[in-house]
Amino acid sequence: MSQLFISCAPAMEPLLVDELATLGIPAKPGRGGVRAEATLENAYRICLWSRLASRVLWPLIEGPAQDAEDIYALASQVLWPSHFDVSCRFAVDFTGSNNEIRHTQFGAMKIKDAIVDVFREERGKRPEVDLKQPNIRVNAHLGKQGLAIYLDLAGKPLHQRGYRASAGEAPLKESLAAAILYKLGWHKDESLEYLVDPMCGSGTLVIEAALMRGKRAPGLKRDFAFMNWAKHDPALWNQEVKAAIEAALPIEAKFFGFDSDKKVIEKARNNAKAAGVGRALTFNHQALKDLGDKPGQRGLILCNPPYGERLGDMAEVLYLYRELGVKARNFMGWRLGVYTGAPESLRQLKLLKANQWQLNNGAIECVLASYELDERQGEAKPDTETVQQAVLTGPVEAFANRLKKNIKALEKWAKREGIDAYRLYDADLPEYNAAVDRYGDWIVIQEYAPPKTIEPEKAARRLQDLIVATVAVTGVKADKIAVKTRAKQSGSNQYEKLESRQQYFWVEEYGVRCKVNLFxxxxxxxxxxxxxxxxxxxxxxxxxxxxxxxxxxxxxxxxxxxxxxxxxxxxxxxxxxxxxxxxxxxxxxxxxxxxxxxxxxxxxxxxxxxxxxxxxxxxxxxxxxxxxxxxxxxxxxxxxxxxxxxxxxxxxxxxxxxxxxxxxxxxxxxxxxxxxxxxxxxxxxxxxxxxxxxxxxxxxxxxxxxx
CATH class of the missing domain: 3.40.50.150 (Vaccinia Virus protein VP39)
Incomplete structure (x- = not known):
């Protein structure tokens, strides 16, 4: 029995098996995807309904292949004109290698040569290759068991639903957004009535949640490569499409997305309209600090905060997490999901974690953390609680008190002397081994490299606490704090570039203006x-x-x-x-x-x-x-x-x-x-x-x- 190979991102295989089961398609997990019986009905249904799959590959031939001649010979056994017309433009994707075949482009070229030669022999002319916008895409994988050649029925990856015309700086793939929602139980827990994303970007999580809840088939608004396949059955396909349209449910207006960037909010609205759910979703320009109370008794608050890939951005990211933890307490009775590439920042939420899963975003290692906002998190504090009050407890309190004391002693002196830039703290406490400098409205935190006797995780936690407490004590906005690590320098290292923001401003000392760059x-x-x-x-x-x-x-x-x-x-x-x-x-x-x-x-x-x-x-x-x-x-x-x-x-x-x-x-x-x-x-x-x-x-x- 021939089998489809349905590819997906790593770690999504079990989720995809479960998803296909709901479509009435039994599947077995493999590496990088799952296998299911190769029927047209299964293939169409997966293309139309799967929120997690990346490609649907129809098997053509497989067999042993050690070298280039073997690859060419195996590909030549396929009667290619029975699959697509000579007028179709095609492309070949090739993965895998062995001792003889080390370059995927070379493997793809041998299959392309075989396809072209079969067409010339059978039809007297050849189809053209188009790597950018092919009508037909051939997929081949070389592994230990030999070579397998497939027809890619989807064409463009399935995560491209057709609704996202524009995205923010770091958009989630639609399939990853769906996987996040599946992990958090959104697809089966009907008690989760509402969804709120306080950092929604271009709205992918909110839109996918609405499509899921409204049983809208994600493939309805796009084309597929199988429409150019000679074995395509339009009647069967139309039957599947009709069933998908009839399965759709009304979507109640219980979906909310907020972001501090006006431009991405407009993109989110446009994407929601293109997805056909624009009237049911609310997108507003709003900073996290202004997030209000929960709109209903039970729901999911879900977000993908910035990862803070640059050290200089650490203060802004950590403070965002701390603020999220405080705001989440206004959503008691809800579930919180945080998807992040900075898992060490999750501790700033100050919440008891219910679960955590590894779920990478491409090459970026990421985790999804789940929290039940119930009595285990403690009593929700009065609305008057601020992030500043929430951070100045525990071991970091000693640092906060010292920093307050130093500020009180130095602020008047600096004003009297006519100085904008001066040191507030210099490793006064051994547990918090860093320097804190003020440059006008900005702060620079320079961590001194910790001794090897200190565990790296412990040192990282102390630095995080120091950063968040510095924001709270100084009142300087987190986006105006630069963080650096200062180790022993050799040669000209201290003059080498760390970033390229080109962000300069002036400070004064004794009547002299000095140009500074903090990043x-x-x-x-x-x-x-x-x-x-x-x-x-x-x-x-x-x-x-x-x-x-x-x-x-x-x-x-x-x-x-x-x-x-x-x-x-x-x-x-x-x-x-x-x-x-x-x-x-x-x-x-x-x-x-x-x-x-x-x-x-x-x-x-x-x-x-x-x-x-x-x-x-x-x-x-x-x-x-x-x-x-x-x-x-x-x-x-x-x-x-x-x-x-x-x-x-x-x-x-x-x-x-x-x-x-x-x-x-x-x-x-x-x-x-x-x-x-x-x-x-x-x-x-x-x-x-x-x-x-x-x-x-x-x-x-x-x-x-x-x-």
Missing amino acids: DYLDSGLFLDHRLTRKWVGEMAKGKRFLNLFCYTGTATVHAAKGGAMSTTSVDMSRTYLDWAEANLRGNGFTGREHQLVQANCLDWLNRTQEKFDLVFVDPPTFSNSKRMEGNFDVQRDHVELLERISHLLVPGAVVVFSNNKRHFKLEKETVEALGYQVEDVSKKTLPEDYKRNPHIHVCFKLVFQP
Whole structure:
């Protein structure tokens, strides 16, 4: 008995077996699909009714195949003109491999050659190949048992129902949406009267739920490849279509989709209209925080929140989950389903899980979690409860209290000093090993890499709690929080790009505007611990020729220019940071030849320049092995040589401000003094108020050149 192969996504095979049973079609699960008796009635019914299947494959031939000749010979045994006309355009899909056949394109080509040759022999002419829009699609799979060749009766995958003209950024396939609903019991639990998706995107989950509840056949609004098949029986097909139309039920208006994006809500409405369920579904523009009470006694609240694939988005995603957990308590008596590619975020819901299934979204590993919103979740809190109140309990409360205390101590100071960017928290508590910085209306959380003795899951949980509590305490919107992981850096890693958002804005310090970028790089463009040092440089700069070595984004140069420097020269290897420095100068009104920006290896430039300077700021990296350098630079090993080269550019009485961030750095004082420098350690004097909890953040020396 020949058998259909009905393909589906991994892990959906048991669901598909159950679904086909409801259609009166016994099936057995296999890998990547199920098998059922190959009758036209079965094939038509599956194409018309299956919400889970991807393709319906009609068997043509199978047999042993070791090499290209075997594949060609087996495919040549099929009387292809008995299946489709020479006027039909066709394509061949080939999967699998063996020791001889390693490339699927090669396998597909051998079958194509066989089809063309059979047509030439039988009809005297050949059909054309069309890979994009074929009338007939042939499917072949090479496995351990040999080669199986099928006719793909669906053509386009069955998840393409024909109603989704537009989608959001990360749409769910319709078949995956149906699988989610099946797993949660929507298709058989009639007590679930209502469905609410508070983050509906283009509406796929809501639409599929309505089609399911209204017994609407998902294949009614599309065409199929079997309509071009010579063995197609139009009368039988029309009979199946008529039965499907008659099976449809009225759909009550108990389906609601909400989203914070107006554009995708409009797409959802259009998709619902195209699916024929537009009048029964309500789609509104609404943020999760504005989600109201349940519309009825029993229903399903279901959503597919953002996955937060970029670390910088973690705060927004975690806070969304926490907010969902709070809002879900207004739906007591309902069931909650959350489909996510970030399963570690589910704990932010603070709900007892009833079940969880692995259900991948293509290559993305995802889970579906189910929650019964009943007495096990505890009493629903009064409407006055907010996410802020919900997050500040448990172990994270100590962090929240410390952060509140620091904010109270620093906010007035920062306002008085005229500072927009400053540190709020710096690993004050060992359990929460991170730094929290404020940049105007934005927050940056930098996690310090946890020691190997801490379990990764435990460290991840602590970071999540810290992020959510930071949102609650600071009141900064979650979409204005950047999250980074700060491990020990080597070479130029700290300057490498993390993202490419190109999202810049300005902050002020002591009357100087500084351009920052919180997402694209490990550092923001503004070293906060050197704030007092920059101010001090500006105070010394009047009438001076100023040099900024390893200038980074040139913020010290801007302070010098504002302080009245006669000229400024800024040197760095990076074109990106020199452009940034130019923007900083221009943003503060400084342009012209007196402000030079030089792209060069600082050590090489020192050897060849003939200029003289009265004031130098040098803040070299701890270590650098940039591709633009012949060797490498180590600040502990090479600082004497660096200062010696700088000394050749100095006039008597010139001041060098030398700083770096190497822990346990030791200045070779006697050797440096022998170069003609008077040495004063000003590390404590240059430590800003917000860094006094971390006195070893940098070292800084005032070197007066008196040869």
